[in-house]
Every structure is written in structure tokens, then in C-alpha cells.
Amino acid sequence: MGKSLREKIKELPIERQNKIEKRAQELIALELTRQKLRLEKLKLRKVRIINQKKVIILRKVNDNVLF
Template identity: 70%
Template sequence: MGKTLKEKLKELPLERQEKIQNRTNELIALEMTRQELRQKRKVTQKQIAECLRIDQGNVSRIEQRTDLMLSTLRKYIVAMGGDLQIVAVFPDSDPITLIGFSEETSET
């Protein structure tokens, strides 16, 4: 029977195990929910609501939704002082930043 990942990791030198754990921690820290991101940026739901000209309850709903329009997400990120970028990641190439999603277009 094959070895588990944990078993394989235990076979590595301690220094290598520590590097892997540190990188794992870095990657985990980069993944956040919208609410965690807002809290880390020290922005309140009320501040987001005022910027978006909606009520605080709608901000809460934005943070809880699993299916969100990109335009809504972009406005939410901009309200915190950020910019939304969409990146496509493939196993056989470098990440590719997609254009045409970050900027609000005015169609008149």
C-alpha cells in the first residue's frame, strides 16, 4: 500500500518540513471570506454601505452569498479601497490576469 502525504512529509528533513509548513500557512492566510477581508482592512459594514449607498443589511447579504455578480464584488472591493482582478490559473502555465472585469464600463 502507498504512503500517505503525512508519512511522506515526515520522511523529509526537518528544515524542509518547516519550509513547507510556512508556505502552507502563507497560502492559507491569502484565502479569506469577504467578511474576513473587510475586518482585516478595518472597515465596517456601515462604511461599506455608505460607500455603496445601500443599507448595512445588504452588505451583510453580500458577505454571505456564495454566488455574487462580479460587478457587485468589484464595487464591494472598491469600497474598501481596493481593485478587483480576475486571475486564471492553469497547472501548465503562469497565472493570467483577465481584463475587462475590473473597470466599470458605462454603456449608454
């Protein structure tokens, strides 16, 4: 069986290993930020839908009061 990625990285010079680790941490941080933004976007979308439903209800009530 072939070597794992971790094993291959351990064979590299320490400077290269450090560079790879630093980049991996940057990518992880970016992905976490992306996930947080996606969740926030979903929350905002839900709030907007709820607000739109409230406006529709208020318009119906208002229409009924006027007529």
C-alpha cells in the first residue's frame, strides 16, 4: 500500500512542512468564515421571508378595513 499524505509531508524539509501547515491553517480559517457567512445569509433569508409574510398579512387586513 502507498504512503499517506502525512507520511509524504513528514519526508519533506521542515521549512516546507511548516509552509504546508501554515497554508492548511489559512484554508481552514477561510472555510470556517465561508460557512459562517453562508449561515448568516440563510438567517437573513428566513427573516426576509417572515417579514414578507407579515407584509402580506398586513395588506390583507388593511384591505379588509378599507372596504
